[in-house]
Amino acid sequence: MADLTSPLAGPDPTVGDLLAARPHLSMHALDGLVLEDVPLNAIADAVGTPTWVMGAATLRARYRRLAGAMRDAGLTPSIYFAVKANDHLAILQILAAEGAGADVVSGGELRRARAAGVPASRIVFSGVGKTADELRLALAEGIAHVAVESAEELEILSALAVAAGRTARITLRVNPDVDAGTHEKITTGLSTNKFGIPYAHAADLYARAVDLPGLLPLGFSLHIGSQIVAMAPYRAAFARVAGLVRAVRARGLPVELVDCGGGLGICQRDEIEGSPAALAGAIRAELGELDVRLAIEPGRWLVGPTGVLLSRVILRKAGFDGRPPFLILDAAMNDLMRPSLYDAWHGILPLSARDAVQPVESVNVVGPVCESADSFGQGRTLPRLEDGARVALLDTGAYGMVMSSTYNARPMAAQVLVDGGRWTIIRDRQPVEALWAADRVPDWVGPAPAGD
Template identity: 85%
Template sequence: MLDCPSSPAEQDPTVADLLAARPHLSMHALDGLTLEDVPLNAIADAVGTPTWVMGAGTLRARYRLLDGAMRGAGLAPSIHFAVKANDHLAVLRILAAEGAGADVVSGGELRRARAAGVPAGRIVFSGVGKTREEMALALAEGIGHIAVESAEELDILSDVAASSGWVAPITLRVNPDVDAGTHEKITTGLSTNKFGIAYARAAALYERSASLPGLKPLGFSVHIGSQIVAMAPYRAAFARVADLVRAVRARGLPVSLVDCGGGLGITYRDEVEGAPEALAGAIRAELGDLDVRLAIEPGRWLAGSAGLLLSRVILRKAGEDGLPSFLILDAAMNDLMRPSLYEAWHGILPVSARDATRPVEAVNVVGPVCESADSFADGRFLPRLDEGARVALLDTGAYGAVMSSTYNGRPLAAQVLVDGGRWSVIRERQPVESLWAADRIPDWVMPAPAGG
């Protein structure tokens, strides 16, 4: 059966619930779990596990839904994919072909976006700690605008631009002191967060920016956090920005752009996914009468549900004194960091159709890394899974592979792209020897003595 019995975890979605909420996934009696039209067992047989899998068709469909919702509300914002969510060149190129630009937060992300074919004019540069070298790179490339996050950064950018004869198109990123109602580690719009310029200082700083050499102020940016599913925080933030635009224009200064940021949330467990139509409505209600160009910076909403992490059970370890058994996977926190970093919940599905119909039990799903934080789920009710069983950790297309590390000497997992019924490896599994290929041992470090 696919339904969980009565239990403290009975509100968690079942196998059937998880599949029903994800139309890009299906369970076939013979092929097992399928992403778009590709059986995941075929990928695991050929590539092994752990392996990241992204659905190109799903990614395109998500972009078109978001773009259509904006256009349906009479808006035409430029859409800049947040590269920090997933920086693979194939992902960036797929979205660029749909018309997306890129939101970058480092020189490395800027170079990646350009390597993927994103036009420089469709790139915006955010982030609290841009170096002079990164600023110079952005200006030399001719990107759309730089979101300035402090008075100190404003002065540095003016110096970098003026000293090289450039004019930097900028927005000021405003911190509206609005609680996004999300996890404390992914909220960015409170006065206690490191991001943005204090709201009370923004108008004066905008006026000052207009007098500094090498700068061309365009307007304001705002971003209040990630995994936001309610519209009230957005409306509060956008209303404050609208008031700021009117105040600055009252001083005789032009404002031509408002960048609304990103952060729209998805369904991981039982959240109601943030609706693009609702976001479009919030933007239109608060900013629609300002006669400005608009921009948005989605990341998670576009890529999150399009990806999963394939893994297999290394072994079952019996729990003590009637406690749940441990399912130890070959994926770990170095692969998918979100559960250990944010206490994030990810759905877990058996890849085998036969496994999916087995009786459920409470288990702790963990990885092999030598940290107690290396856990994906505690007391999760899943169909019984034995050694060798394959599983898919869902909704990992954003903040999954991009946050991976090689902790515990574990090579980076392979990456695969699915597109309808075809698939291809888009990043080979990292050879273990590459983990120390760049290490250099000084000649004054003596070799270990021979023998035991």
């Protein structure tokens, strides 16, 4: 399913529909919208907007649901959280306490995971463009494995491992050429994508890896995309990798690990959420007889629904020539990039119970950034909202704050963590002066002219 709103998608979900699909959220007559047990208006009163809010208890519950589904299917995969989805230390520590490791795609993410207390033995390093310094860091830390994505990287890592006097545990990331059926910008398993080793070359390259010094090949990795809710693409990809494992073993080469990647989708609009039980069933059906260790790399499914972005209507602006009005929010594309980047759909709920029951209308929800792409949705059906009304943009726990920028000299928003009935700021709102604190003006530029 594509990660965008199609003209044929049907009417927008109502306030009641959005709440029914998100049991961690509730609407109280007096307190308004509540995350876990904390009124979101109380956070907005104290911290302002825009502000990111994450639910710790919700995150733990989702992790336990995923791990439980695997156990119920008789599987015990290593679970490596995809750090790129949300890299805050508090989030990483919550998941590490539950038993999760970390899937990282840069040296910075590796260091971040270690700073959060994730043991090196529970870190895997993916990514199509690892630098020599990043690979040296992975070797020095002694991580669980490096997912090698090309023949070129394989040779480089072998040389670096020999020079360091270490052995690199590796998998080969295979590109199975399977269409995940998602938005073109979040699919990763097609032959036209930059990721992984072509399926037809994987067996020969695995044999090469066995012969190279400094390497210990463990098996294969794959990842076919993001926001996947149907199991057919998973089963097709897992079946291809199972065939590869059998072919490699037939050549007398050992294979002990298959890393199944991530990509399980969530309900953003009116989709059926990706099912951990169905994913476990797909893994068991295609890989269960191989006698291999298994791993998965969930990201969005774990953290996406646990977060909201609080915002405020700056201005209600009349539409042109009878078209829908504009609701201009104080959040923008620099805060939440996904709608501009992927045409992603995010639910929008009023924080006020009174606002939530107003008559609905069609509106264009936009931000104040000086770009036409700065939009959270065109022709959205929402209760009528006036200047100053507060809203929550839903399902922003993944690829939200972590993709933020300071474009248009807009400071980074504050971050808050809720846990049951308590909450605390986990990252202060960035002071505007910090935006230029690292700037250096050469002496030869000279001072600015005096003002009038």
